[in-house]
Amino acid sequence: MMTRLPGVPITLLAKDSFDCDPRQRTKAERFLSRHDDDCSRTAGMDKKIVVKLGARVMLRRNIDVTIGLVNSAIGTIIQVNFDLDTPTEVSSLKIHFQNGTVRVLERVTAKFELFDRAYVYRQQFPITTSYAVTIHKCQGLSLKTVLMDIGEAVFTCGQSYVALSRVTASSGLHLINFNPREVKAQTAALTEYNRLRTTYRPDLPLIDCVRNKTPAVPYVKDRVWCVHRSVGEIQEKSAVPKTTDNPPPSRTRAPAPILNLRGLSNPNIACYANAIVQMPYSQSKFRDIIRSSDVSPALREHLTDYENSQLAELDSWRIRAIPPSGQFLEILQQDCQEFLMFVLAENTPMREPLTLVVSITRVCRNCNVTVRSGEEPDIMARIPVTIKKGSLTDFVNSAFNTWQQLPGYQCSNCNLVDTTQEKRVIVRTSQFVLLHLLAFNTNMSKIRETRITGVPNSRVTTSGIDFKPAAAIFHHGETLTSGHYTCYIRSGTGWMCADDSRQF
Structure with a gap:
């Protein structure tokens, strides 16, 4: 306001x-x-x-x-x-x-x-x-017009009465949510009313004092009518980065400013696409690229509607329909990583902040021949799950910077098999590093025994630079063609969950 x-x-x-x-x-x-x-x-x-x-x-x-x-x-x-x-x-x-x-x-x-x-x-x-007050704070006020939420948020006896009694006329009462099941009075108060009725008005029936008696009314879920406070604070806390004329040198690349989140609707199984969309939209670098670079008009229009909240219900259908898409128009759960590769392939300017360069070295233990390949550019660091528990840095180091056995690989010098080791090293990075934890094995069953510790506050060091996690996408389910995707976005020292099954 x-x-x-x-x-x-x-x-x-x-x-x-x-x-x-x-x-x-x-x-x-x-x-x-x-x-x-x-x-x-x-x-x-x-x-x-x-x-x-x-x-x-x-x-x-x-x-x-x-x-x-x-x-x-x-x-x-x-x-x-x-x-x-x-x-x-x-x-x-x-x-x-x-x-x-x-x-x-x-x-x-x-x-x-x-x-x-x-x-x-x-x-x-x-x-x-003060454009709104709690029920506790409004005690003693007399108001002509009141807009109130007395649904599932009511947590104690008499709270609904205090709120309803603030308005001077029923014509000025406007209810966003109302749950009759939560309108309760204290047993002591009902007992006193019954005593007074028995003494002074015996003609009136006594009030039933059975505790926790639920009225015979249907349950109605609360209408979500506002953005959660912690979501709105994201813009205030991180949309305007602090700058100085001579900023001190730092080895840490902090996450880019975050846009105010908004919910995306999920018609016809779209959680995999919605989770991917929330990730670049939360970072100012990618928003600037989408606005000013040669990207798909559908993606640019979608971002405009997202930022300006021009549509009451916004989904990711326009992005899924970008030509030559066919796979992502099906009403079917998809692999969000494949959808991300599709979006980046059709909007090449978005690949630049993600570019990383990997060098590969292979050594044969038998003949000691070392083969160094050229530096290979990529946009994603793929991390096989080879350890059961560790920090995010531990998982990255398990795929990079350590020697790995190459099963079935034949040395080109001595022709022996299973004697070659490989080490992959990330030698250069851009502003962001995209990590893909391969949580499904070759049989496409999910690896359940993995535990990553300390993700919210961890840093990943690569190419001599510390990176902080800025966003993460999680899959909830057993297979890639089932389950549900959610996206978590960093806000200061906390995280916000973008979950299209619980829109805000």
């Missing part, structure tokens, strides 16, 4: 002062930086608040009960006052509250503990943007 308001965003930065042993100052600063995103550990005071003129905000603490500046009071910012000595610093906000009053709000000071004998005094505006 904030992006729809006119004007320039205004950032309200907190002022922090530390009260601790000087020798603990550095430790305290680091501790605070790690927990700045969790306002529950900073006395409800955010490190940074972004607002605009006209933004709706809510107080997060009691300021002055006598004039209505209480916790959960909602209002609109109508004026921002800047400090005379520091023009870039906001000194106060004028807020028009829902009760009709206009108040000037200044920073307040809160004290909280970081660890033993280390405290922080934080000066910040005790507000948060």
